[in-house]
Amino acid sequence: MAQVDVLVVGGGNAGLVAAMTAREAGASVVLLERGLEVSRGGNTRHTRDVRYAHAADEHTPGIYETAEFWSDLKRVAGSRPFSEELARLVIDGSRELPSWMHAHGVRWQPPLRGALNLARTNLFFLGGGKALVNAYYHSAIQSGVRVRYGATVVRLRFASRDCVGVQLENEQGVEELTARAIVVASGGFEANVGWLARYWGDAAHNYIIRGTPNNDGKVLASLLANGASPVGDPRAFHAVAVDARAPKFDGGIVTRVDSIPFGIVVNQSAQRFGDEGADLWPKRYASWGGLIASQPGQLAFSVFDSRAVGQFIPPMFHPYAANSIEDLGGMLGLDPATLCETVTNYNDSARGDGVLDISSLDNNHTESLDPPKSHWALPLAGPRFYAYPLRPGVTFTYMGVTVGPHARVRTLAGDEFTNVFAAGEVMAGNILSQGYLAGFGLTIGSVFGRIAGREAAAHAAVD
Numbered sequence: 466m467a468q469v470d471v472l473v474v475g476g477g478n479a480g481l482v483a484a485m486t487a488r489e490a491g492a493s494v495v496l497l498e499r500g501l502e503v504s505r506g507g508n509t510r511h512t513r514d515v516r517y518a519h520a521a522d523e524h525t526p527g528i529y530e531t532a533e534f535w536s537d538l539k540r541v542a543g544s545r546p547f548s549e550e551l552a553r554l555v556i557d558g559s560r561e562l563p564s565w566m567h568a569h570g571v572r573w574q575p576p577l578r579g580a581l582n583l584a585r586t587n588l589f590f591l592g593g594g595k596a597l598v599n600a601y602y603h604s605a606i607q608s609g610v611r612v613r614y615g616a617t618v619v620r621l622r623f624a625s626r627d628c629v630g631v632q633l634e635n636e637q638g639v640e641e642l643t644a645r646a647i648v649v650a651s652g653g654f655e656a657n658v659g660w661l662a663r664y665w666g667d668a669a670h671n672y673i674i675r676g677t678p679n680n681d682g683k684v685l686a687s688l689l690a691n692g693a694s695p696v697g698d699p700r701a702f703h704a705v706a707v708d709a710r711a712p713k714f715d716g717g718i719v720t721r722v723d724s725i726p727f728g729i730v731v732n733q734s735a736q737r738f739g740d741e742g743a744d745l746w747p748k749r750y751a752s753w754g755g756l757i758a759s760q761p762g763q764l765a766f767s768v769f770d771s772r773a774v775g776q777f778i779p780p781m782f783h784p785y786a787a788n789s790i791e792d793l794g795g796m797l798g799l800d801p802a803t804l805c806e807t808v809t810n811y812n813d814s815a816r817g818d819g820v821l822d823i824s825s826l827d828n829n830h831t832e833s834l835d836p837p838k839s840h841w842a843l844p845l846a847g848p849r850f851y852a853y854p855l856r857p858g859v860t861f862t863y864m865g866v867t868v869g870p871h872a873r874v875r876t877l878a879g880d881e882f883t884n885v886f887a888a889g890e891v892m893a894g895n896i897l898s899q900g901y902l903a904g905f906g907l908t909i910g911s912v913f914g915r916i917a918g919r920e921a922a923a924h925a926a927v928d
Contacts, residue, residue, distance in 0.1 A: 469495045469611075470925035471918070472631065472644035474618050474684055476500065477507030479889025479910035479917075480650035481601040484610045485569060486918030487648070492925050495642070496605065497616040497633060499651075499679045505614065506598030507652055508676035508861065508890070511717030513594055514576075514587040515566070515911065516904035517559040524563060524573060527585040531556050534586075541748060541900030545698075548895045554870055555896060558912035563588055566911070570600030587904040617679075618651065621687045626876065626883045645884065645928040646921035649874070650914065652890045653862035654682025655702060656714065661859075664700040671763035673707050675721075675858045678714040685891055688866050693882070694875045697863035697894025703901045704754020706730075707858030708782045709764060716781075722853045723777040724784075725753060726823055726841050728769030729811055730855070732760040735794065735803040737811070742840035745826065751901035754857040765855040766797055768808070770845045772821060784851040793850045810834065812844035819843060861906065863894040872917035884928070886921050888913040 471487040473480045476498030484496045498505050518531045534556045567573075572591040576584035583589075590597045606612060613635075620632040622641075630643040654660045656678045661669035689695055711720035725741050730753075732738055739756045743749055757765045768790075787793040794804035817829030821843055831838045866874050866887055873881040874892075889910035896909055 468643045468645065469493050470644065471495075471646045471648060471921045472642060473497065473648045473650060474631065475507065475650035475652060475889065476505055476612070477650065477652065477889065477910070478509040478512070478597070478601070478907055479914040480648065481598075481605055482911050482914030483648045483650055483886075483888050483918035483921065485601070485605050485608060486915045487922040488605070488608045488610050490919055490922035492922035494610045495644070496610055496612045497618055497631075498612060498614050499617050500614065500677065502614050504677070505602065506594070507679065509598050509907070510594045511676055511715075512590075512597070512907050513718060514583060514589045514904045515562060515907045516587050516902055517562050517908065518556055519560060519563075522563075524588050525576070525585050529586045534559075537748065537902055538905075541751075541902055542898050543900065545898035547898040550870060551868070552896045555909050555912045558915070559908050562908065562911050565915070569604040571597055583903055618684050619687075621647070621684065621691060621885075623691045626880065628882060628885045645925035647885050648917045648921050649684055649688065649866075649885065649887045649891055650889045650910070650917070651684040652677075652680035653865060654685055655680055655859045655862045657681040661862075665758070668758060668763050671856060672704070672758065673709075673711050673716065673720070673856050673858045674714045675705075675707060675716055675718075675860050676714070680861070680890070685865065688874065688885075692876045692878065694867040694877050696865055696867040696892070697898065699862075699864040701863040701899055702754075703751055703860040703863070703897070703906070704758065704857045705751055705860065706753040706757055706765070706767070706855045708780050709854035709856040710782050711856075711858065716858070719781040720858060722767055722780050722855055723750070724767045724769050724773060724853060725750070727773035727776060727821075728767060728845060729808070729838070730765050730767050731799070731804065731807055732765050733762055733799070735799045735807050737807060737836060738765075740836050740839055742830070742838045742842060746823065748902070750903070753855075754859065757855055758857040763856055766799070767853045767855055768793070768845065769851055770847050771849050772843065774851070776821070776823065780853070782853070784853050786849055786851050788847070788849055790845070790850055793852055797852055797854065808845050811838070811842075812846070815842045815844045817842065861890045861893070863897055863899070865891045865894040868892045868895060868913075870916075871920045872913055873920070884921075884924055886917040888917040
C-alpha cells in the first residue's frame with residue numbers, strides 16, 4: 466500500500482470521528498479496526514447517549530449550560546487533579562456535537578426513563594451504540610475512508626519524535642504500514658486482566674469487562690515504551706456495578722444494575738459497606754464498581770423490595786426473589802440471620818416522609834447507622850424481597866497518554882511527537898481523573914476525535 470496521509474488506529478467512536486474529519490479536510494485516510502466487521506466499533510457498540518452543553522433546544526427538556534457541566538465534572542473529580550484546559554475544551558466543543566453527529570447519520574430518540582435521569586443533560590441515539598457505529602462506518606466509507614478489519618496493531622515504529630509506521634498482524638501475517646500522521650484511538654487496557662493484576666493483584670481476575678476484549682493496551686504500551694508521557698492513575702478505572710452472572714467480556718450496558726439507590730447493598734458477610742443514597746444516581750453510579758472491587762471476593766448484593774420493582778431499567782437477568790429476607794439470604798449464599806440483622810438495623814434507622822422520588826435528594830435518611838444512607842432510605846418491608854448479585858464491571862482504564870489542546874501526544878522529555886495524535890479512552894485520563902459522568906466518555910472521544918482528525922490532516926498536508 467502506498468503511503469497514506471492519515472492512519473487511524475482504532476475503529477470506535479473516537480477513531481471514526483477522527484477518520485471522517487481528516488477525510489473531509491482532504492486527507493487520504495485508512496482506518497484500522499481490530500475487530501471483524503460484525504463486531505466493529507469497540508466499546509462504542511455498548512453506548513447509548515452523549516452528554517453535551519446546551520441552551521434550550523428541541524432535544525431536551527431544559528438547559529445544561531457550561532457552568533453546570535463544569536461543576537458536575539469538578540464534583541466527580543473530587544481532589545484529583547485534571548487538565549482544566551482540556552476539560553473546558555471538551556465542554557465547549559460538546560455544543561456542536563448534536564448537529565455534527567446528525568450530519569453523519571446519527572438519529573435521536575426520546576430519553577429513556579429510569580434511575581439515571583439524564584433527559585436534560587444527554588442525547589440518546591436511536592438504536593443505541595450499534596446504530597451509531599453503523600451510521601459512522603457508512604458515512605466514513607462513503608466519504609472515501611478505507612477501512613481494514615481484523616487489523617491488530619502490535620507496535621508503533623519511531624525515529625526520534627516521528628512515528629514512521631505501524632506493525633500490524635492479520636490473517637495474512639505481519640504487515641508494515643506508513644503514514645504522514647497517526648491518530649491513536651485504540652482505547653485503554655481494561656481487557657488485559659494481567660495488566661490490571663499488576664495493580665489489583667488476584668482481585669482483578671474477578672472483574673467483569675463490560676466492553677470489547679480487544680482493548681488490551683497493545684498500542685498504549687507501545688506509545689509508553691517509546692517515550693510517551695503517561696497520564697492518570699494506573700490503578701484507576703471507570704467501573705460500575707454489573708450483574709455477577711454477566712459474561713466476562715462484551716456484556717455491555719444491559720448487564721449494569723441500577724437498583725442500588727432503592728435498597729441496600731451488602732457484601733458476602735451480609736454487611737453494608739457504602740452509602741447507597743449519597744447523591745443522584747447519574748453522579749454516583751460509577752462509584753460502585755470501585756466500592757465492590759474493594760470487598761472480599763469482589764462480590765456484593767443489591768437487596769430491595771416490591772416498592773422498587775419497575776422503578777429502574779432492569780438488567781438482562783432476573784433478580785433473585787423470595788417471600789422473606791431469611792429465604793433470600795439462603796438463595797444468595799449469605800448467612801440468613803446476619804442479613805436479617807442488617808436489614809432490621811437499616812429499617813429501624815430509617816427516617817423521613819416515606820415517599821420515594823429518586824429524581825431528587827429527598828429527606829428519607831438514616832440516623833445512627835454506619836455507613837449512613839443519605840437519601841431514599843425507605844424500610845425494606847416486602848411483601849416480596851429481591852436481590853441482584855454484583856461484581857465490578859470495568860468500562861475503561863484512566864491511565865493513558867498526555868496530550869495538548871491540539872491532540873498531539875506529549876513525550877517524557879516535555880515536547881510532543883511530531884505526527885502522533887490521540888483521541889478517546891487512550892487520552893481520557895487527561896480529563897477524567899476519577900469518577901464519571903454518564904455519556905461523558907463519548908463526549909471526550911467525539912470532541913478530541915474531531916481535533917485529532919483535523920490536526921492530523923493539517924500536518925499531513927505540509928509534511
